[in-house]
Amino acid sequence: MRRFSRMWRVVVSCLAVCMVAALAMGAADNSARFNDLGSKLMCTCGCGQALLQCNHYGCPSLTKESQELNAGISRGDSDNTILISFENEYGPTVLSAPLLTRFNMIAWVVPPAVLLLGIFGVFVLVRRWRRRLAAQPAVEHGPAFEALRERVRKETEL
Numbered sequence: 001m002r003r004f005s006r007m008w009r010v011v012v013s014c015l016a017v018c019m020v021a022a023l024a025m026g027a028a029d030n031s032a033r034f035n036d037l038g039s040k041l042m043c044t045c046g047c048g049q050a051l052l053q054c055n056h057y058g059c060p061s062l063t064k065e066s067q068e069l070n071a072g073i074s075r076g077d078s079d080n081t082i083l084i085s086f087e088n089e090y091g092p093t094v095l096s097a098p099l100l101t102r103f104n105m106i107a108w109v110v111p112p113a114v115l116l117l118g119i120f121g122v123f124v125l126v127r128r129w130r131r132r133l134a135a136q137p138a139v140e141h142g143p144a145f146e147a148l149r150e151r152v153r154k155e156t157e158l
Helices: 002-042 060-075 079-090 101-134 144-154
Strands: none
Touching: 002 060, 002 079, 060 079
């Protein structure tokens, strides 16, 4: 019985240490998330810098947006939800890179696809044109042709 009790204490102690470590990692995870999301957002004061890198003294946008970002993280919102809420409030210029939506994906995929399709179409067209060219019949060189050729050689001294 004592052995079971001792083993139980070890298991409970291990679980407690794991829970404390998980909570500490969760706190670190929130700060890492804050830094990650802060680099994906732009400061709206007009400086053109990322939110967390705005170096204007007393920037009103930095404190307001940082508080909103912290509030979203503490509520447990997903990264996408936070970015969409910032985009809805401040417009698409608040994002340092556009979100991966269907429209944005189409805007990135369609131009290269059209270019490749055009190159392929030109390749097929040129191939067809080359096949369409009929073989030229061999020209028989008669005595008049040979005399003309000899005259050209003499005049050009070749």
